Amino acid sequence: MSVRPTRSSYYEELRQRGYSRRDFMKFCATITAYLGLESSGVGQVVRALETKSRIPVIWLHFQECTCCSESFIRSSHPIVADILLDKLSLDYTETLMAASGHQAEKCMRDTMEKYKGEYVLCIEGSVPTEAEGVYCMIGGRTSFDILKEAAAGAKAVIAWGSCASNGCVQSAKPNPTGATPIHKLLKGTTVIKVPGCPPIGEVMAGVLVHLITFGTIPELDGVGRPKAFYSKRVHDTCYRRPFYDAGLFVERFDDENAKKGYCLYKVGCKGPLTYNACGVMKWNNGTSFPIQSGHGCFGCSEEGYWDAGGLYLRAQPFPGFGIESDADKIGTAAAIATGVGIAAHAVMTNVRKSRLIDNLVSEGKESEKEL
Amino acid sequence: MSTHKLRRVFVWELPVRIYHWVNALAIVVLCVTGYFIGKPPAMMFGGEAHERYLFGWIRFIHFVSAYIFLFNFVFRIYWGFVGNKYADWKNFIPTNRRYFKEMWHVLKIDILLMKGKEHLSVGHNALAGFTYFMMFLMFLVQIITGFGLYAAMSQSWIAGMFAWAPYLFGGDIILRQVHHITMWLFILFAIIHVYLVFYHDYVEGRGEVSSMAGGWKFIEEEVFEDTHHEKTSA
Known part of the structure; x- marks a missing residue:
């Protein structure tokens, strides 16, 4: 030209x-x-x-x-x-x-x-x-x-x-x-x-x-x-939204719920996190959009969607903790470690502060007897 | 063995106690509903979607609790300026060297269980106070990320005030990730917090556990005299 x-x-x-x-x-x-x-x-x-x-x-x-x-x-x-x-x-x-x-x-x-x-x-x-x-x-x-x-x-x-x-x-x-x-x-x-x-x-x-x-x-x-x-999330204009609000989710891509057209939230749909007009304008002369064809949105218009990990995961892997680690797994492990630490601390308290505790106990018992 | 005379001290004023329990309840509700929002349970249902609104209700309860949590927190900040000396903001933010010394001392005696002079504080000890300050920052992170996520689906100006959060963090995906992992920090905090309350009650016998109900703690007469002397002579 x-x-x-x-x-x-x-x-x-x-x-x-x-x-x-x-x-x-x-x-x-x-x-x-x-x-x-x-x-x-x-x-x-x-x-x-x-x-x-x-x-x-x-x-x-x-x-x-x-x-x-x-x-x-x-x-x-x-x-x-x-x-x-x-x-x-x-x-x-x-x-x-x-x-x-x-x-x-x-x-x-x-x-x-x-x-x-x-x-x-x-x-x-x-x-x-x-x-x-x-x-x-x-x-x-x-x-x-x-x-x-x-x-x-x-x-x-x-x-x-x-x-x-x-x-x-x-x-x-x-x-x-x-x-x-x-x-x-x-x-x-x-x-x-x-x-x-x-x-x-x-x-x-x-x-x-x-x-x-x-x-x-x-x-x-x-x-x-x-x-x-x-200005709107794909989620806000999604025709499958009623299933989301009802708590009805596709568990696996080949299950009965998928055939019924339930919400794809649990198989990693990023519609709730993605700002785009797909749900309204759709694609190919308004024919369809990913969610309509049974595939969750993977947030292609969001910044860093490749690095966010897990295009098909609801809970994303946590950076630095490996691909299998989502926030819940790390959190559970940390909670267990905390519990173990507390138990050890409690045992050690009885050992290290035995005199203090004994004094309190005997003082209390004495008062009990005197009453 | 000696017996102690105990003296009653009014430590936690009613507004502080109300704040504490509203906060605790809100956090429990937010964590439970939040966990379900992150990982909804699988359920069989034969009917039509319009017949129920289960997930909608879970989210609704989460959002309502979030507002309560936010305003409760704002109130606590206010009370840090008008409340009694145990509620004062200076308990949480180190302003002098004595604060750091006390933090170190508490760490040695109560956390590492080293031998030494027991530390007996009436309100928050320095380490606890500073931990609460860290926790307040955690509250702030959770409020900013939570309301930042919520802003897109809300007409409210309160949520609208946090609409910048996705831009700061680089999108809702990362915002949600931060929000989710911070929930676990709340859970870890709660576990340690509850344990340490029982710990103090157990080794000090001053009514630490019940203090958040009645507001009273009971300190030994001689400790009271000592502290009182220090204050009047200083």
């Missing part, structure tokens, strides 16, 4: 591609709902997409598996892919651009210069910092180098997925490449984190539409995730 000299509005581009006004309105209504805006917000989204020219986007791929891109191009509404991927003018993205080699690198540089302060920088993947960053080099430059340069002129920085937001699997212990999430490298820059492995396509689209419509970054929570999508 090359830098387009003239920039038409999203609506114009869509009409040229053969979408009807009705398709466009349906899309606006859908995405408004995703954004959690009230119905009057539809007008705002429509007006923005009608009038605003396309935002140039630089989409960088570092240490990642491209599952975020995959998720994004499978957003349920066809316009999402068309408008945001094709028409959003992805001026540079390794996966989908036509150009390659020096041409591609030139494209990126052109966009960064021409649209300085206007383009949106999307980052998929973490950045390795060990060995001066040689573990991820593109066009002969380290990813950290490219990131710093691209972020300097960006209007907004989005960290797609758990890699860019939290480091994901490559930053799990012992993290040999020093994989580092984006916000730790861009100190002082607001990074919109969209964690998940991958994040839901509609959530990604929603974040971009918010940027286009309002020209501002969406409201973020304490760690930088958009509140519209990450």
